[in-house]
Amino acid sequence: xxxxxxxxxxxxxxxxxxxxxxxxxxxxxxxxxxxxxxxxxxxxxxxxxxxxxxxxxxxxxxxxxxxxxxxxxxxxxxxxxxxxxxxxxxxxxxxxxxxxxxxxxxxxxxxxxxxxxxxxxxxxxxxxxxxxxxxxxxxxxxxxxxxxxxxxxxxxxxxxxxxxxxxxxxxxxxxxxxxxxxxxxxxxxxxxxxxxxxxxxxxxxxxxxxxxxxxxxxxxxxxxxxxxxxxxxxxxxxxxxxx
Numbered sequence: 001x002x003x004x005x006x007x008x009x010x011x012x013x014x015x016x017x018x019x020x021x022x023x024x025x026x027x028x029x030x031x032x033x034x035x036x037x038x039x040x041x042x043x044x045x046x047x048x049x050x051x052x053x054x055x056x057x058x059x060x061x062x063x064x065x066x067x068x069x070x071x072x073x074x075x076x077x078x079x080x081x082x083x084x085x086x087x088x089x090x091x092x093x094x095x096x097x098x099x100x101x102x103x104x105x106x107x108x109x110x111x112x113x114x115x116x117x118x119x120x121x122x123x124x125x126x127x128x129x130x131x132x133x134x135x136x137x138x139x140x141x142x143x144x145x146x147x148x149x150x151x152x153x154x155x156x157x158x159x160x161x162x163x164x165x166x167x168x169x170x171x172x173x174x175x176x177x178x179x180x181x182x183x184x185x186x187x188x189x190x191x192x193x194x195x196x197x198x199x200x201x202x203x204x205x206x207x208x209x210x211x212x213x214x215x216x217x218x219x220x221x222x223x224x225x226x227x228x229x230x231x232x233x234x235x236x237x238x239x240x241x242x243x
Contacts, residue, residue: 124215
């Protein structure tokens with residue numbers, strides 16, 4: 001995982017130890033694991049950050065924190081499963097009671113609510129995880145500014161947290177949620193197509209806009225190109241690359 005540089009206000013990374021409390025499948029391909037912190041007793045992090053799991057010399061895997069920072073003694077990690085991947089197989093094999101050692105928090109894909117610009121969040125599949133943490137934290141702590149989320153997946157079942165975002169949009173009128181899939185199924189009533197095309201159609205005015213994009217390199221590049229062509233400064237596009 002690659003991202004913007006770490007925010008100087010974020011907690012300093014440290015070696016940590018935790019215990020698995022629960023593991024659950026969100027979909028056949030996407031897994032969540034709840035970790036109870038043991039050393040330190042709580043992990044101070046900013047929404048949008050991640051932790052690093054070692055798998056031998058010079059071999060680590062990064063996992064975004066899905067939970068918001070308000071409960072530092074218990075964090076939730078979320079990952080998609082790639083058959084044969086060392087990190088994926090480890091994550092799939094996690095069971096309650098297992099010890100997990102990691103370094104964190106890491107990463108600078110962090111939204112600062114003091115930023116006066118209008119936030120647009122754009123996610124491709126598992127890239128939704130840090131954005132889920134950010135949006136949960138913002139709206140559960142009284143964020144009142146208009147906010148948009150555009151969320152793309154190959155098929156509806158890959159739209160993890162879709163129910164949570166739908167609920168959020170109903171409870172907070174200033175939050176608008178725009179899911180899109182590559183291949184629509186018969187029961188799907190939303191749009192289908194390319195992520196950047198939907199962003200292009202939704203965004204008319206880029207003045208006072210800041211964008212956070214998470215997903216694959218090509219998706220990040222294409223979304224940035226669309227917004228820059230409309231006049232947005234490249235520096236106003238923050239990104240987190242998952243692959």
